[in-house]
Every structure is written in structure tokens, then in C-alpha cells.
Amino acid sequence: MEFDKIMAESPVILTWAADQGLNLLVALLIVVVGWIVAGWVARTIRRVAGASSRIDPTLVPVLASLARYFILITMLIAVLDRFGVQTASLLAMLGAAGLAIGLALQGTLSNVASGFMLLLLRPFRVGDFVEVADHAGTVREIGLFATVLVSFDGIWRQIPNSTVWSSAVINYSREPTRMINLTLGIDYDDDADQAIEIIRAVIAAEPRILADPTPIVAVGDLGASSVDILVRGWTLGSDFWTTRWDLLKTLKRKLGEAGITIPYPQTVISLRDGTLPLPAEGEAK
Numbered sequence: 001m002e003f004d005k006i007m008a009e010s011p012v013i014l015t016w017a018a019d020q021g022l023n024l025l026v027a028l029l030i031v032v033v034g035w036i037v038a039g040w041v042a043r044t045i046r047r048v049a050g051a052s053s054r055i056d057p058t059l060v061p062v063l064a065s066l067a068r069y070f071i072l073i074t075m076l077i078a079v080l081d082r083f084g085v086q087t088a089s090l091l092a093m094l095g096a097a098g099l100a101i102g103l104a105l106q107g108t109l110s111n112v113a114s115g116f117m118l119l120l121l122r123p124f125r126v127g128d129f130v131e132v133a134d135h136a137g138t139v140r141e142i143g144l145f146a147t148v149l150v151s152f153d154g155i156w157r158q159i160p161n162s163t164v165w166s167s168a169v170i171n172y173s174r175e176p177t178r179m180i181n182l183t184l185g186i187d188y189d190d191d192a193d194q195a196i197e198i199i200r201a202v203i204a205a206e207p208r209i210l211a212d213p214t215p216i217v218a219v220g221d222l223g224a225s226s227v228d229i230l231v232r233g234w235t236l237g238s239d240f241w242t243t244r245w246d247l248l249k250t251l252k253r254k255l256g257e258a259g260i261t262i263p264y265p266q267t268v269i270s271l272r273d274g275t276l277p278l279p280a281e282g283e284a285k
Helices: 002-051 057-082 087-104 106-121 161-165 192-205 237-257
Strands: 129-132 135-142 146-150 156-160 169-171 177-186 216-222 227-236
Touching (some): 002 057, 057 135, 106 146, 129 146, 135 156, 146 161, 177 192, 177 237
Antiparallel strands (some): 129 135
16 A cells, blocks of 8 residues: 555656756756866966056955855855755845854954955055064965965965054065165274275265265264264165175275274273282182
8 A cells, every 4th residue: 555655656756856866966067167167267367367467466366266256156056046945035044144153253254354454555565575473574465364475585474364464564675765774893993084985985886875865974883892883875675685785795895905993892801900809718710
């Protein structure tokens, strides 16, 4: 009797299974195609936008991520619609779920909000050398959740956007020029005027030192062991380190050729009666 009932309902069951099987197959096809298209679109945006001079490189990763997530969300809605799920009510439910998830993931969402603020206010761009949150490096990427820095020695660092946004940012690449600030110590017995003239001649012969602002060479301080001469000059940011290194080498050579010495730290002991103090009882002589 039960068998006859099942056999009588079998066409309905087979029809339902065939329909659901077709839906499942189409849904699987949508997922595969959507996933492939999302990845292809993201890569294409990175390649095309990255090669365009009209689009800021800072925006490229964000645009690619937004496009990929939009396609994936559209794919999910299409799959649910295939199974007869009412997308309008689903979106309302997702909105309520999103609010609950947002409260639970405040830290993650703060990274997203901080990322948008970084893109909006632009304290730095891709390619700038910055110091932020006790890390220094060249900005590789500003993403939705984190900022990627690569240090001068090739170390890859990922810093959450909320940490970057709440920290002081030092951007060494923002301004086109930078000041080279040197302090050279010479012996008290050397001629300070002669040393200043030699330093000025070296700076005047260096083409990477800008004439405006005018370089400064002056006695900056009278130290414990040396007369400290202050040297300040401006150069392009891209030439800063090579110019600084070359100046130090040239100044050391020119001052040495003129007989002007850079003294070692020293301490002078003065005895009132000209005799050394005797050791206390029990101390080694």
C-alpha cells in the first residue's frame, strides 16, 4: 500500500528533483562564472588603471576591490533568486544582519572607514616614503582594510588603516625639496673662519645644492671638545641622501687637506698644586 502511494507520487517527486537539479546546476554555473569574472575584472582594473596617467595609483587597489565585491554580491543575489528567494525581503534581512555584524566587527569597519579617510584626505600616496606608527617605508598599497609599506631594506609590513589614521604621519616625499642639516666639529686651535670658507666653497661647487634658499654656514655652538659649525642647504628630495653622503666625504677631504682636524671627545684634568692625588688607604697604587 505504501509502495503504491510512493509510485503514485513518483512523477511529482521526479519532476521536483529534476527542477531542483537544474536550479542547482545553473546556480553552480553562476557561481563559477561570477567568481572568474570578478577576478578578471579586478585584474583588468589594476592593469588598465595602473597604466593610466589620469588615475591616481592610490585609488587602483580600492577600485579593483570594490568592483570584485560588487560582482560577487550580484552573483549571490542571482543564485538566491534562482531558488525562488525573494530578494527584496532578503536585502532587508541582510541590512538588519549587517547592522548586527557591524556592531560585532567595529574594529574591522573602523579600518574601512579609516581607509576611506586616507583616500579622501591623502596624507600620503602610493610611492611616498613615510614614517607612521613606528614604521618607515615606501607606500606599496592603500587597501580597504590595511596599508602596506616596504621598508628600505625590503621588509614588507601591513598596518591596519585605523592604526595609520590615528597615528602621526611623517611624509618625506610630500615636499619637492629637503634641507640637509650637518654639524661639523673642528678643533679649538683651528681657524673657524678658514673652515667656514672651505665649507662654503664646497657647497658652491655642488650643483645639487639649491641657491634658493641660501645655504647657511655658521658657528652653531661651542662644544665641550670642538667648535661646532652648522651647515644647512636645500636639495631636491630625490637627491637628498646621495647629496648628503657626497658632501660629508668631500668636506672631510677638503678640511683635512687644509690641516683642519675633527677632534675626538676629550676631557682636560687640571691639578691645583701640580701633583697627582695619593690613593686612599687600601687602594691599589
